[in-house]
Amino acid sequence: MSKGLILLESDTATNASEISLGASNWSTSYNHYIVKWANTSFSADGTLFRMRVLVGGTAQTTALYNQASAVISSVNVYGEHHQSFAAFTLSYNNQGNATGETASGELLLGKFNESTHYPMWFGQWVNVRDTGEMQTKFGGGSYYNAQTNNGVSFFTTSGTFSGDFELYGINKV
Amino acid sequence: MATLEELTTEATAEIEAAKPLYKQVNNERLEFTDADYAQAVTDLANSKWDTQQFGYIQARQEAYGSIGDQLDMQYKDAVNGTTTWKDHIATVKSDNPKP
Numbered sequence: 001m002s003k004g005l006i007l008l009e010s011d012t013a014t015n016a017s018e019i020s021l022g023a024s025n026w027s028t029s030y031n032h033y034i035v036k037w038a039n040t041s042f043s044a045d046g047t048l049f050r051m052r053v054l055v056g057g058t059a060q061t062t063a064l065y066n067q068a069s070a071v072i073s074s075v076n077v078y079g080e081h082h083q084s085f086a087a088f089t090l091s092y093n094n095q096g097n098a099t100g101e102t103a104s105g106e107l108l109l110g111k112f113n114e115s116t117h118y119p120m121w122f123g124q125w126v127n128v129r130d131t132g133e134m135q136t137k138f139g140g141g142s143y144y145n146a147q148t149n150n151g152v153s154f155f156t157t158s159g160t161f162s163g164d165f166e167l168y169g170i171n172k173v
Numbered sequence: 174m175a176t177l178e179e180l181t182t183e184a185t186a187e188i189e190a191a192k193p194l195y196k197q198v199n200n201e202r203l204e205f206t207d208a209d210y211a212q213a214v215t216d217l218a219n220s221k222w223d224t225q226q227f228g229y230i231q232a233r234q235e236a237y238g239s240i241g242d243q244l245d246m247q248y249k250d251a252v253n254g255t256t257t258w259k260d261h262i263a264t265v266k267s268d269n270p271k272p
Contacts, residue, residue, distance in 0.1 A: 011200050017213065018196035018205075025199060048220055057198075061212055076239050078231075086219060092231075153196075155213075157220040158187065160194070 005034065005168040015043065015160040021167040022151015023057035028113045030169035035152055036106035037165045044159025046094040049103055050087040053119050053143045054151035060143060061086055069139030088141045090125055098130035112149040118142045119149045174272055177222050184217035225272060232269040
């Protein structure tokens with residue numbers, strides 16, 4: 001049996017407003033998963049890039065997302081926290097559509113297959129602003145509802161996005 | 174200041190203008206369902222509301238500058254008897270007022 005990261009889904013978003021990873025491609029064989037996105041660019045200026053967990057393939061929209069993140073920017077350091085939001089926010093500043101503005105990141109997902117625990121995730125993600133400012137964000141979040149989950153979805157509050165998305169299961173040794 | 178209802182109307186018009194919107198599921202490109210469009214309106218309206226109500230916090234955070242720079246201002250104020258830091262904070266607050 002292979003060990004390490006097992007690719008469950010790979011998808012290239014092209015001018016999409018939402019992308020789901022998992023659902024029918026989800027496998028409950030793993031304790032932990034990694035979701036990553038790279039070279040993501042956006043069509044609208046001033047949009048927010050966000051994530052939600054899936055239950056039965058459907059994105060959960062109830063305001064039960066909690067978040068604690070730190071932002072280390074090339075010009076400053078910030079903290080960010082949200083309690084009981086309707087989604088997990090990946091962008092710190094509004095994401096823009098100027099040349100060079102992109103976002104990439106990865107999150108370790110845990111407790112997604114355990115019906116008595118809250119799904120949680122942590123990781124790091126970066127975005128480059130039109131000013132050239134680099135923002136690295138790290139931290140985590142949870143969805144305050146004990147239920148099994150089978151994936152995540154990414155979306156923007158306006159416009160579309162394009163980029164490469166992958167979901168991996170981490171194989172048990 | 175706009176109410177959430179007014180922002181929802183604004184968001185509805187923007188989503189209508191942006192149609193069709195697509196989602197990708199299992200590598201398949203699908204147009205949003207009515208429920209997806211309704212959720213997109215809710216998300217956009219809430220985002221506008223958050224920006225209106227709480228955007229000043231982030232704007233101030235950025236405009237204040239780093240803690241190191243602020244401490245440097247305070248040190249120089251203490252040495253020189255100036256009020257640079259206090260003036261800077263007052264300017265940031267007045268430039269980014271609470272709604």
